[in-house]
Amino acid sequence: MDRGEPQGDVREVVLAQPRGFCAGVDRAIEIVERALQKFGAPIHVRHEIVHNTYVVNDLKAKGAIFIEDLAEVPPGATLVFSAHGVSQAVRAEARARGFEIFDATCPLVTKVHVEVAKLRREGYEFIMIGHKGHPEVEGTMGQLDGGIHLVEDIDDVARVSIADESRIAVVTQTTLSVDDAAGILTAVKARFPLVREPKQQDICYATQNRQDAVKVLSGEVDILIVVGSPTSSNSNRLREVAERRGTPSYMVDSAAELQPAWFEGRPRVGLTAGASAPELLVQQVIERLRSLGALAVRKMPGVEETVHFPLPRGLGDKSMAEAAARSSS
Incomplete structure (x- = not known):
């Protein structure tokens, strides 16, 4: 040779x-890039916009600043929430500090937040299947002041204490293993037969x-x-x-x-x-x-995805063709 x-x-x-x-990631990156084009650098982003080193470093080079504590953001700055979502406490603090806010939370995560808030008003407690410390889990659990119990595995299900087992619902982190989540959900349903499941599964x-x-x-x-x-x-x-x-x-x-x-x-x-x-x-x-x-x-043959999520008001929108072009092979 x-x-x-x-x-x-x-x-x-x-x-x-x-x-x-995916469409949620494509949208989140586009939000930061459009904000940089419209308002100029720097644009502050709470948490990594998505969990990828290359993407984060590329946006840093363009003028994005990634922070965890809102105290690091100067008054009047433009702030983007990451694709993983944030708690109600973070939202309230950001509004109180007077930032120009653009929300890059994946719409599929937002769907979970909306469902949790709606059912809590109806008196439900929740079991959330997810990984402790993940920003999406923190954001979803932070939609409520209490009444939401995190389980990471089947053993955790046995330790959950619910006030009214007829008013319990289950939600999941959107990025879990489908098989793992199914196994834990089976354990939840075995212990709480009246548990309310989402109309559509939360895993995206x-x-x-x-x-x-x-x-x-x-x-x-x-x-x-x-x-x-x-x-x-x-x-x-x-x-x-x-x-x-x-x-x-x-x-x-x-x-x-x-x-x-x-x-x-x-x-x-x-x-x-x-x-x-x-x-x-x-x-x-x-x-x-x-x-x-x-x-x-x-x-290999497989699903061709055509999902498209619009950008927040104030940043314009992009066509589905543009979205597809970013992720095409």
């Missing part, structure tokens, strides 16, 4: 469909679609690479879905993190990306895999 030819065991890369940006369409694609893909490949940052819940779940099906799986923030040893004796590589990971990073991983021997790249 000539010195300049690709060397390694990789022969084929199979791309998951769908993968990468994009999370579901990407996990479904990995379930199919993992059976066709020798190894799966997930492009996503360590803080990304939905990216971590994709890796876990493949691992549970016996397919070795690794999550990388960039192509530089790929280790040639992972691919020894594993010629067929599956590749996907979390909902907050841009397609640019996927393409860079493909190029790295070509250098490790990949001769062919093909996309």
Whole structure:
């Protein structure tokens, strides 16, 4: 083999469909970019707009400042809430400080917030299935002053104490493993037979679609690479879905993190990306895999997503075609 030819065991890369940006992430990034264009730098963003290192660093370079404490934001500044949502206390503080506010909360998270507020007025308590400390969970639980109980696993369900078991509802973090959430929900329904479930499940369409694609893909490949940052819940779940099906799986923030040893004796590589990971990073991983021997790249059949969420008033809107262009392969 000539010195300049690709060397390694990789022969084929199979791309998951769908993968990468979802409509909520696309909208959140667009909100920050439009705010920068309209008001100029800096634009302050509470928490990382989405959980992806590349996206956050790119927006920092354009003039976004990411903060956790609103006290860090100067009076009269423009503030964007991240895609994960915020508590009512954060909203109230932001209004009291007089910021120009744009809400990039994913509309599917907002749907959960609206449902929680509505049922609380009707006297319900809640069980929330989710991960402690995740900003989406903190935002949803922060819609109420109390009466919402977080469960992270089946064992937690046994420890929940409810005042009136006929007035209990369940909600979930939108980026959970579909299978994990289903198992915990079964335990909730077994202990609280009268529990009220959402009209539509809270786990978002994009999370579901990407996990479904990995379930199919993992059976066709020798190894799966997930492009996503360590803080990304939905990216971590994709890796876990493949691992549970016996397919070795690794999550990388960039192509530089790929280790040639992972691919020894594993010629067929599956590749996907979390909902907050841009397609640019996927393409860079493909190029790295070509250098490790990949001769062919093909996309598996899958769902073509056409969901589009409008921008907040004051920032204009974008067409569905523009939204699709940002996340197309």
